[in-house]
Amino acid sequence: MVPKVAGKGSSFKGAALYYLHDKGALSKDRIAFAITENLPTNDPEFAVALMIRTAENQQKIKQRAGTSARGRKLQHPVYTYSLSWAPDEQPTREQMLTAARDSLAALGLQGHETLLIAHNDEPHPHIHIIVNRVHPETGIAAKLDNDHLKLSTWAEAYEKAQGQIRCEQRVENNKRRRNEYVKDQSNDNSAAFHDWRRDRVREQFTRQQDDQKALSAAHRAQRQALFAAKEQRIRLARNQIRADHKHLWVAHFQTEKAQRTHYEFDRRQSAAQLRQFLKTSGKGFFHAERQERSGHLSQAFGDIVRAPERKAALDAAHRKNRTALAAKVARKQRDAFKTINDQYRKDLDELKDRQRTEQRDFSLRQSERSQQAARDIKTNADLPLFRQAQSAKRYADIAENARDITADRTRTARTFAKSARDRKRAGREFEKTAGTAKAAQAPATRQSLTAARYEQIAETKREITRARPRAAKAFGDAAKDRPRAAHDFAKAAGSANSTQASAKESRDTATQRDSATRRKRTADRYQHIAENKQDITAEKEASSSRRSTRQDRALRLHDQFREQAEEITRDTRGRGRELTLPRKPDDPKPR
Structure with a gap:
């Protein structure tokens, strides 16, 4: 039921x-x-x-x-x-x-x-x-x-x-x-499956329509080719018949031309004879016998009067002959054309039988395919094909994504290589700037130390000069009181020695203080350089996630290096030669 x-x-x-x-x-x-x-x-x-x-x-x-x-x-x-x-x-x-x-x-x-x-x-x-x-x-x-x-x-x-x-x-x-x-559990993605099935059925229908149109076009082309071959045979037969009867038409037209020429000659000859007769006979013509005159006049006027009739009869005979010859040629052509058309109809019937057989076989194949497709839809036999299509689509998507990832990696590698080159160039510029600053700082430091030493020596000399009057006074008093003078001299000598010792100690203290300052300043610079190197290292480690800002960070570091170099230059300005700082790519060229 x-x-x-x-x-x-x-x-x-x-x-x-x-x-x-x-x-x-x-x-x-x-x-x-x-x-x-x-x-x-x-x-x-x-x-x-x-x-x-x-x-x-x-x-x-x-x-x-x-x-x-x-x-x-x-x-x-x-x-x-x-x-x-x-x-x-x-x-x-x-x-x-x-x-x-x-x-x-x-x-x-x-x-x-x-x-x-x-x-x-x-x-x-x-x-x-x-x-x-x-x-x-x-x-x-x-x-x-x-x-x-x-x-x-x-x-x-x-x-x-x-x-x-x-x-x-x-x-x-x-x-x-x-x-x-x-509900139907045969397919987890039923909507996609039904959409795929609808598209597949539509594609099959479109393919069937295209195949039918192609077959109809092929059959039509075959019939047109057969008709063109028949027309070509008719043209060849017509040309052959015309060639076969060409000599008859040539002979016919030559005969007509000869007859017209003979007619014109007779007409002109009769008129010429009449004129010659009238000219030579003169007045004696009217004195001749009546029977003789009537014979000449009757013949002359008869030729003149019957000329149009003879011309019409000649033209009618010519038309009759041409019509007979044309009818003979047309009969020949009809016979030839009838044979060609009969053969064409026979070939056309055979071609149509073959085409009907092909169309019937094609319709049977299409019907079998349609019935098989309907059975597949009814029994879900096309589900494996859908799964294969889905798998192929997924593989194609995966391959496309892999190609996109490869292209992204290539672009990333190129960007990273460019950033690495920029970092190396910034490092070289920084090293060059640091070396220039160090080279400019060393003479200034030596000059400052030498000036401090000279200033300490001069201070000591000034102290000795200030101590000499006291020593002379002490020497005079010593002359008065040698023991006390000797004692004072010894005391002055001791004071001088202590002054020299204190001057030496001052010089040593200043030298140690300058050395400590230099060491501290150098340590600060090295520490700052180390911090910059750590920043560069951290920047290298984080460059994979911040590819778009690498060049900007390198430029900022370059600016920092320039600022540091400018600071060093400002510190050493007046003590030595100024530093020549490297230019940015976008800095204007100095004059």
Whole structure:
């Protein structure tokens, strides 16, 4: 048992025109029987009219029944479905009617106007049911929710009652429907699968159309080539016949020319003879015998008067001869053309037979492909092809992504190499700047140390000079009092020695202080350079994630190096030569 819902409609006349007649005709040969339910007539045509009247008067029926008249007018009052048995089953009329009534009860339509129509145009027995959704007593329209599921459940119960289950899949689906909603689990991505299937069917249809157009074009080209060959043979035959009869036309025109020439000669000769006769005979012509005169005059005037008639007769004879010769040539051409056309028609018939055979074979192949495609769709046999297509698409996407990644890596490597070159160039410039600053600082430091030493020596000399008067005074006093002078001299000498020792100690302290200052300054510079190197190292480690800012960072470091060099230059300016700092790429060239 196979129930199939045709759907809902708006025209009872259209449904009756299809189900109560043969396909594409007004005959009723395929109607096995037609029975009405809940209708006061057994005439199918009149029953359809009553169903139309019931649907149109839905609101009046509701008012008469006392039900609510709210809601929109029903747009699709027609509901049709069919019940089909297996080809090896032969249900009786009563069994078919009983099954139809039971299916109506399963759908909740047992009180509605119904038309049951059985057909015999298929190998399997089947019956069609046309139902009016508007109830004839209440005017309420049947909702028909889940009608497919209800009919499937009823069909399973019907087969169980018959003692033979013919559709195991339906039993399994109904069993699962009792607990959960069943959907197609054959493909996890059903939307993509159905889209792929639709595109594939559309592509197959387009390919079939293209193949059909190509075959039709090839057949048309073959017929045109055959026609062109026939026309070529006709032209060759016409030219050959004309060539064969050319000498006849040449002879005919030569004969006409000779005859016209002879006619013109006779006409001119007769006129010349008459003029000569009149000229030589003179007046004696009128004194001659009448019979003699009439003979000459009659002959002369007869030649002159009959000249047009002779010319017309000559032209008519020429036309007759030309017409006869043209008719002979045309007869020859017709015979030749008839032979060529007969052969062409024979070849064309053979070609059309071959083309019809090719078209039939092509249609059979296309039909087999279409049927196979329909079977594949019905059994989901095209699912492996879909999976293969998806796998191929994924592999193609992976390959494309790999190519993009390779291109990105290549660009990144080029950028990194360029940044490395920029860093090396900045390092060389920094080393050059540091070396120049160091070279400029060393002479200035030596000069500052030498000046400090000279200043200390001068201070010591000044102290000794200031001590000499005291020593002289002490020496004078010593002369007065040698012991005390000796003692004072010794004290002065000791004071001088202590002064020299303190001067030496001052010099040593200044030298140590300058050395400590230089060492501290050098240590600070080395520490700053180390910090810069650490910054450069950190910048190298983080360059992979900040590729776009490497050049800017290198430029900033370059600016820092310039600032440091400028600081060193400012410190050493006045003590030695100034540093020559490296220029940026964008700095203007000095004059």
